[in-house]
Amino acid sequence: MEDRPLWQWSACDLVQAMAERRLSAREAVGAAVDRMRARNPCINAVVDDLGEAALRRAEELDRRLAESGPAGPLHGVPVTIKENIDQKGRPTPNGVTAFRDIVAPEDSPVVRNLERAGAVVIGRTNTPEFSFRVTTDNELHGRTLNPWDERISPGGSSGGASAAVMSGMGAIAHGNDIGGSLRYPSICTGATTVKPGLGRVPAYNPSARVERGLLAQLMSVQGVIAREVRDVRLAMGALVAWDPRDPWMVPMPFAGPPPQRPVRVAFTRNTYEFDLHPAVAEALETARQALSDAGYRVEEVEPPLVRETAREALSCLMGEVRVLMEPDVRKYGSATINAIFDEYFRQFRPYEGDDLLAGMARRARYVREWLLFLEEHPLVLTPFLPVPNYRWDRDTEGAEGVREVFAGGLYGISMNFLGLPAGIVSAGMHEGLPVGVQIVGRRFREDLILDALEAIEQRVGVMAERLFEREA
Numbered sequence: 001m002e003d004r005p006l007w008q009w010s011a012c013d014l015v016q017a018m019a020e021r022r023l024s025a026r027e028a029v030g031a032a033v034d035r036m037r038a039r040n041p042c043i044n045a046v047v048d049d050l051g052e053a054a055l056r057r058a059e060e061l062d063r064r065l066a067e068s069g070p071a072g073p074l075h076g077v078p079v080t081i082k083e084n085i086d087q088k089g090r091p092t093p094n095g096v097t098a099f100r101d102i103v104a105p106e107d108s109p110v111v112r113n114l115e116r117a118g119a120v121v122i123g124r125t126n127t128p129e130f131s132f133r134v135t136t137d138n139e140l141h142g143r144t145l146n147p148w149d150e151r152i153s154p155g156g157s158s159g160g161a162s163a164a165v166m167s168g169m170g171a172i173a174h175g176n177d178i179g180g181s182l183r184y185p186s187i188c189t190g191a192t193t194v195k196p197g198l199g200r201v202p203a204y205n206p207s208a209r210v211e212r213g214l215l216a217q218l219m220s221v222q223g224v225i226a227r228e229v230r231d232v233r234l235a236m237g238a239l240v241a242w243d244p245r246d247p248w249m250v251p252m253p254f255a256g257p258p259p260q261r262p263v264r265v266a267f268t269r270n271t272y273e274f275d276l277h278p279a280v281a282e283a284l285e286t287a288r289q290a291l292s293d294a295g296y297r298v299e300e301v302e303p304p305l306v307r308e309t310a311r312e313a314l315s316c317l318m319g320e321v322r323v324l325m326e327p328d329v330r331k332y333g334s335a336t337i338n339a340i341f342d343e344y345f346r347q348f349r350p351y352e353g354d355d356l357l358a359g360m361a362r363r364a365r366y367v368r369e370w371l372l373f374l375e376e377h378p379l380v381l382t383p384f385l386p387v388p389n390y391r392w393d394r395d396t397e398g399a400e401g402v403r404e405v406f407a408g409g410l411y412g413i414s415m416n417f418l419g420l421p422a423g424i425v426s427a428g429m430h431e432g433l434p435v436g437v438q439i440v441g442r443r444f445r446e447d448l449i450l451d452a453l454e455a456i457e458q459r460v461g462v463m464a465e466r467l468f469e470r471e472a
Contacts, residue, residue: 006031010230010231011172015073015074015077029078037051039167040164044144046126047123047124047141047160049122054121070118072116072118072238073118074234077172078171079120080125081125082175083160085111086107086207088106090104095126095129102207105206107206108205109241116241122170125163126144127158128337129334132341134406135155135394136156147163148433152188152391153390153392153394153405158181165225166463166467168468171227172224173225173226174223175223182194183195183412184385186225187385187434192226192227192228194232196239199249199444201240202242203220215317215320218417227464228457232450236254236446256445263379266373266377267298269300271410272307272410277430279388280385280387282430286459287427290456291381305366309414309417310413312363312366316417318344319351319355319356344402379440384411384438387405411440419443421443421449422438422441424436426457
């Protein structure tokens with residue numbers, strides 16, 4: 001660790017070094033800001049440079065450390081915030097040019113909780129228009145590149161977050177996820193994440209003019225992307241702090257009771273009508289073996305109603321989107337995003353009226369079946385996508401492109417519909433690029449998911465280290 005540049009250090013190592021007075025917050029934040037300003041012109045991950053304010057905050061934290069100790073568990077850790085949540089005094093454009101003058105009157109719970117834990121925000125990251133694509137590009141800020149290969153998508157909608165953290169622009173990146181927006185970027189860039197379950201991390205944008213639709217409230221969650229699993233765990237512990245502005249928030253501790261051993265893991269390779277790429281199959285097998293060797297009891301068992309859940313989720317969500325979101329997309333969106341929405345609506349028939357109400361009612365059946373399944377198998381190892389990665393603009397390539405990267409992510413959207421937590425970690429490489437797998441878990445047991453992700457990471461290694469070696 002000590003012989004690596006500070007911008008490559010994990011959040012855990014930074015916190016420990018600062019607590020031991022071997023490192024100042026000014027040094028840690030300064031290194032991340034310098035890296036951001038050197039690397040970001042090539043990547044375009046950070047679209048709002050807050051470096052000067054970050055350095056001032058770091059100096060304040062150094063004074064506080066000397067006087068009274070660390071500010072919190074993330075004392076002095078440089079982080080980024082996705083540009084679709086509110087940060088006081090900064091725009092919240094959500095990737096839309098027409099919204100660039102919407103300035104947040106107050107901090108969202110995520111920003112408040114991270115800063116209360118001692119984190120230092122160095123910049124805000126790019127997101128696609130309306131945060132509703134599986135890649136990251138918009139007319140306001142332009143395209144974010146994948147630091148591994150500019151031809152490959154950095155993922156979406158938290159593609160700016162994943163590209164930033166994997167490039168060393170902060171140790172932790174905030175992101176959010178309504179259908180895979182934390183997990184697509186982690187798959188594409190070799191980062192790691194856990195999509196929290198419903199009610200875990202408080203969310204609210206003070207700048208919002210109206211409340212979000214019910215499905216958006218049930219499916220969308222806030223989280224983080226990091227280079228190492230232990231950093232996701234560290235940051236998630238800070239994010240779950242109570243905030244009464246979110247009516248879905250459940251004030252529970254992040255870590256639950258020790259599970260009964262051995263932990264049973266259901267394992268599936270099934271990608272239904274989508275062909276499973278050999279590299280993804282190999283990554284799944286590597287993950288399965290790593291878990292088995294770590295003491296987990298892995299059994300090849302099909303989880304319930306995956307395809308049906310995904311189809312229901314997409315038709316319900318598109319029904320809500322058509323009513324509550326489409327008018328703004330048509331009025332303010334680019335030709336590109338409008339063409340993508342046309343394809344969404346063609347492929348995923350939006351429920352209307354009674355059908356939408358009935359579909360939302362049927363959600364309870366899918367949730368019930370999964371909760372019963374998780375009683376027997378507390379964790380489930382699945383593909384996330386049937387392919388290792390995809391071209392940066394694949395979702396603009398008509399029906400085939402949307403089908404491959406959006407419809408193919410049925411293990412992604414279904415977990416949002418169910419409100420279950422799900423994590424991503426790399427379990428191999430293909431043609432010089434990382435290949436990820438997903439682990440799903442019980443409600444409020446993100447900690448058990450992270451344990452399993454860590455077992456895989458210990459077998460395969462931290463992908464960012466390979467990226468940094470290649471850059472050197």
